Amino acid sequence: MKKQWYRLDNAALIFPAVMRRNWNNVFRVSVTLKDKVDPEVLTRAAEDLLPRFPTIFVRLKTGFFWYYLETVGEAPKAEEDYAWPLTPMTRRKLKKCCVRILYYQNRIAVEFFHSVTDGTGGMAFLQNLAARYLTLKEGVEIPPEGNILDPAEKPKAEEARDCFQLCAAKASVTRAEENAYRLRGNPEEDLFRHIVTGVVPTETLLEKAHAEGVTVTAWLAAVMAEAVLARQKEDPLAGRRRHIKITVPVNLRKTFGLNTLRNFTLAVNIGFDPWLGEYSHSEICRLMHHQLAAETIPQKMAGRVATNVNLQRSLLLRLIPLPVKTLAMRLVYALSGESKGCLNISNMGVVKLPEAMAPYVERFDFIIGVQYSYPNNCSVVSWQGKTYISMIRGIRDSELERLFFSGLVEKGIPVDIESNRR
Amino acid sequence: MYCVYCGVRLQEGAAECPLCHTKVTAEPLPRQAETSSYSEKYPQAEKHAGKYLVIGLVTIILAAAALSCLIFCLKSKGEVSWSGIAALGMALGWVWVVLPFLFPRWRPMIFLPVDFACLGGYLLYICGSTGGNWFLSFAFPVTAIAAVLTLAGVAMMRYIVQGRLRLMSLLVIAIGLSFMLVEFFQHITFGTPMFVWSLYCVSVFCLIGLFLFIASFIPSLRATLRRKFFF
Numbered sequence: 001m002k003k004q005w006y007r008l009d010n011a012a013l014i015f016p017a018v019m020r021r022n023w024n025n026v027f028r029v030s031v032t033l034k035d036k037v038d039p040e041v042l043t044r045a046a047e048d049l050l051p052r053f054p055t056i057f058v059r060l061k062t063g064f065f066w067y068y069l070e071t072v073g074e075a076p077k078a079e080e081d082y083a084w085p086l087t088p089m090t091r092r093k094l095k096k097c098c099v100r101i102l103y104y105q106n107r108i109a110v111e112f113f114h115s116v117t118d119g120t121g122g123m124a125f126l127q128n129l130a131a132r133y134l135t136l137k138e139g140v141e142i143p144p145e146g147n148i149l150d151p152a153e154k155p156k157a158e159e160a161r162d163c164f165q166l167c168a169a170k171a172s173v174t175r176a177e178e179n180a181y182r183l184r185g186n187p188e189e190d191l192f193r194h195i196v197t198g199v200v201p202t203e204t205l206l207e208k209a210h211a212e213g214v215t216v217t218a219w220l221a222a223v224m225a226e227a228v229l230a231r232q233k234e235d236p237l238a239g240r241r242r243h244i245k246i247t248v249p250v251n252l253r254k255t256f257g258l259n260t261l262r263n264f265t266l267a268v269n270i271g272f273d274p275w276l277g278e279y280s281h282s283e284i285c286r287l288m289h290h291q292l293a294a295e296t297i298p299q300k301m302a303g304r305v306a307t308n309v310n311l312q313r314s315l316l317l318r319l320i321p322l323p324v325k326t327l328a329m330r331l332v333y334a335l336s337g338e339s340k341g342c343l344n345i346s347n348m349g350v351v352k353l354p355e356a357m358a359p360y361v362e363r364f365d366f367i368i369g370v371q372y373s374y375p376n377n378c379s380v381v382s383w384q385g386k387t388y389i390s391m392i393r394g395i396r397d398s399e400l401e402r403l404f405f406s407g408l409v410e411k412g413i414p415v416d417i418e419s420n421r422r
Numbered sequence: 423m424y425c426v427y428c429g430v431r432l433q434e435g436a437a438e439c440p441l442c443h444t445k446v447t448a449e450p451l452p453r454q455a456e457t458s459s460y461s462e463k464y465p466q467a468e469k470h471a472g473k474y475l476v477i478g479l480v481t482i483i484l485a486a487a488a489l490s491c492l493i494f495c496l497k498s499k500g501e502v503s504w505s506g507i508a509a510l511g512m513a514l515g516w517v518w519v520v521l522p523f524l525f526p527r528w529r530p531m532i533f534l535p536v537d538f539a540c541l542g543g544y545l546l547y548i549c550g551s552t553g554g555n556w557f558l559s560f561a562f563p564v565t566a567i568a569a570v571l572t573l574a575g576v577a578m579m580r581y582i583v584q585g586r587l588r589l590m591s592l593l594v595i596a597i598g599l600s601f602m603l604v605e606f607f608q609h610i611t612f613g614t615p616m617f618v619w620s621l622y623c624v625s626v627f628c629l630i631g632l633f634l635f636i637a638s639f640i641p642s643l644r645a646t647l648r649r650k651f652f653f
Contacts, residue, residue, distance in 0.1 A: 080463055087465040104461050190464075196440050197459070198430065240645065402428055402441035409429035417430040419440035420460040 004054055005061070006069045010164035010308050011263040012115035016060055016067045017329035018337065018372070019091070022191055026086050026369045027119060027379075029126045029348075030102075030109035032362040037103040038137060039078040045132035046075035046101055049125075052151045055160045055261050056125050058116060060094040065322055069098070069116065078103050084193040084420055086369040086392070089113055101129070106362065108133065114263070119348050119366060119379075120251050121261045123147070127353065134360050142357050159261040164305050167256045172310055173303035177269060179339045181232050181242035183374050185395030195367060196401045198389045199416040200408065202350070202382045208411060212282055214289035217347040217380075220389070221246040221270060221292075222284040223411070224378060227403035228342045229274055234399075245271030247341030248292060252305075255298050266304060268295040269341045281411075338373045348381040363388065370394045378404075477523055481516065488512045507548055514544045530576045538569035560611040567600050587644060591634035598627025 008016070015025045050057050050072075057076075058069035076097045081104035089100065089111070098113040108130055112122045124147040131142045132151060144150040188194075209219035225244050232238045249265045258264065270291040272279060279287070294300070311317060317325065348366045366381040367390045375395040381388050391401045405415050423432050423446065425439035438445050488509035495505030517540045522528045542565045549557035571593070578589050605620035637643040 081461050082463050082465050083460050085460070104459075107459075194440075195460075237645070240642075398441055398443070405430050405441055406428040415430040416433075417425075417428075417440060418433050418459050420458065421438075421440050 003073075004071045006055060006058065006160060006262075007162070008067055008069065008115055009162035009262045009264075010305070010312055011118070011265065013066070013312065014329055014333060014337075015113065015115045016094075017326045018333045020372070021090065022088055023372050024089055024094075024369075025114040025371075026089050026111055027114060027122065028085050028109050028111040028365075028367045029119065029122045029381075030107050030365045030367075031126055031130045032107045032365070033130070033134075034106065034360055034362055036106055037078075037108055037133075039080075039103050041137045042078040042101065042103055042108060042129075042133055043075070045129055045136055046078065048132050048136075048151055049128055050075045052149060052153070052155060053125055053128070053261070054155055056099055056112075056116060056121075057097065058099075059097050060091075060113065060115065063322065065318060065320070065325070067115070067322070072097050076101055078108075080104060081107070081109060085109070085195055085367050086111060086193055088191060107365075109365075117261055118251075118263045118265045119249070119346060119368075120253060120265070121263070123348060123351065123364075123366070123381075124149075124261065127351075127357075130361070131354075131357055134357060138360065140356055140360065142354055145354050146352055148354055148357070158259060161260055162262060163252065163256065163258040163260045163264045164309055166258060167252065167298075167302050168306040168309040169299065169302035170306070171303060172307035173300060175304075175307060175336075177340055178243045178245075178273070180245040180269070180271065180342045181228065181238060182339070183228065183231060183342055183376055183400065184235075184237070185375050185393075185397040187375065187395055191394070193370065194393045194398065195420050196391045196393075196398070196405070197365065197418045198391070198405050198408065199418070200387050200389065200413050202385050202387045204413050205387055208413060209285075212285040212289075214285045215292070216387075217248060217345065218270075218289035218292050219285055220347070220378075220380060221248060221345050222281065222288045223407045224343070224345055224404055225271060225284055225288065226281065227400055227407055230403050231400055232274065241273070241275045243271050243273050245269045245341045246288070247344045249344065249346045250296050250301070252301060255296065255301055266301060267341070267344070268292065270295065271342075338371050341374075343374055343376045343378060344368060344371075346377075346379045348379070350382040358384075365390060367392055376400050473523065477520055480520055484512045484516050484520075503551070506551060510544050510547055514540055530580070531573065534573055534576060535569065538565055538572075541565055556611050560607045563607050564604055567603060571597055571600060585638070587634055587647070588638040591631045591638060593631075594634060595628050595631035598624045598631065601627070 078101045081102040098116045100111040102109040127147045134140045209216045249267045364383045366379045368379045427444045491505040491508045545561040601620040601623040609616045
């Protein structure tokens with residue numbers, strides 16, 4: 001197969017520049033089936049999808065001015081999962097393939113370097129992988145509908161496009177905003193990642209959110225903000241006035257009606273200033289909801305996309321050699337990249353599958369890695385009446401998770417807890 | 423099975439709550455083996471071989487460059503003149519940059535005195551080979567001052583935990599004052615006028631040092647400095 005190469009999309013540019021030996025921006029989507037996973041069949045399924053998903057099976061390459069992605073000749077083999085998700089994807093591994101396919105008992109997991117795609121693109125690929133696996137293993141005929149694509153057809157040009165370039169506004173919007181409180185703790189020295197998943201009934205979650213007149217994402221962000229606020233009050237080092245802000249990645253596919261398998265999300269920070277006084281739960285819910293609504297209008301999003309795209313288009317910046325550009329990006333990222341939010345809440349929403357495939361699937365999970373400077377993150381996905389809230393942390397202290405999940409219990413939501421405790 | 427403290431339902435067979443670490447004490451019930459969502463497999467640390475290969479290559483390149491300088495100089499001039507300075511410069515670069523990588527840990531309190539001693543020796547060679555008379559009255563004391571200040575800074579950062587900012591402020595003032603000493607040695611060696619440029623350096627460094635010294639007594643300012651300049 002002839003090797004193809006792709007420029008990194010606008011959102012993907014920062015990730016290779018700021019990655020370290022022990023940290024980079026990776027995320028995982030996984031599906032748990034009803035039966036044990038056969039690794040050989042899984043590898044074969046991945047091989048079958050290789051020509052259909054050229055933008056997913058890629059490796060990271062270094063150019064003189066920019067990084068770029070190049071298609072790989074063969075799909076990565078399915079490996080057994082590790083004791084924790086999102087083990088480091090080092091530069092050496094990224095030069096081989098930016099995607100990792102893992103299995104453990106009934107679960108198929110795919111981990112992506114964020115330059116390849118975002119959560120939505122990753123979930124679409126996982127569903128296709130699971131569909132192909134079920135076809136090979138169980139002989140299930142799964143029609144190409146929704147996210148499921150026909151593996152025999154040629155990849156469409158729109159799947160590989162950088163949609164940021166298409167939706168940028170004429171004018172840009174400033175990125176200046178208040179710094180947020182920084183969560184901290186004693187890091188795990190061997191890079192162990194604790195993962196605590198709370199399984200909650202989607203119906204109850206929706207009821208609680210609708211009772212406040214807000215969306216589920218805004219409601220969860222409000223409960224999380226309350227947990228972070230409690231942490232800030234306990235923190236002896238949090239002397240300065242810092243806002244409580246939650247970063248919410250927004251899927252721009254719906255906002256702009258464009259579809260792609262590359263990155264097409266933009267994060268917004270929503271929160272409040274705790275120094276102005278006490279807030280009730282309802283007030284925080286309303287604050288989160290209205291800020292999210294105001295920040296995610298297409299015009300504002302297009303303006304923010306324009307800010308990033310204009311930088312990428314600048315002739316001066318384009319002509320600077322990659323090592324210098326990398327240094328500059330690292331510096332900017334270190335100074336302001338992660339200081340505007342306390343942690344992420346990435347809500348994938350409800351997963352939909354073709355009817356023929358659904359009976360074989362037990363559950364879905366979605367996990368995003370921790371950032372370099374903030375040690376906690378949270379991701380959410382719903383499937384068949386259950387919502388899976390995964391909280392990851394790179395530190396020993398589980399206080400934030402306790403505050404968040406016991407906060408859900410206090411508000412009348414039953415929570416089943418699972419973890420990968422050492 | 424629920425956690426009595428957090429109110430969340432735990433995994434079958436869990437020994438403790440993963441959130442608050444409260445132990446499960448349901449003794450009368452038969453305890454099942456804890457079901458885990460993850461395997462026991464730990465990722466292997468990636469080996470970064472190639473370290474000695476790079477050291478070897480750099481050493482060979484430097485040695486080849488030094489040797490070719492010496493041969494070229496000997497052939498053209500019949501003696502070791504400029505090539506000695508160039509070759510020793512490369513040896514000095516090797517000691518400063520490559521030598522620490524040969525050891526598993528960089529121990530600054532051992533390496534830095536060695537580095538400065540080598541620098542002193544190199545300057546002595548240049549002074550002798552060029553027939554200069556500036557080593558004892560200028561190069562030696564300036565190198566010694568730089569060595570003492572660097573070692574003091576490194577020792578402070580590595581071994582002192584309490585009152586670091588106050589000590590750093592004193593060090594900054596000392597660096598400022600050392601410029602006056604440098605200009606003094608410049609005056610007695612080369613006969614340049616006293617205290618011209620060094621006064622600018624002294625005033626800037628003393629102002630920064632004074633600011634840090636005052637900041638060390640104000641907790642909020644100290645916290646701001648720590649937040650802005652942590653590394």
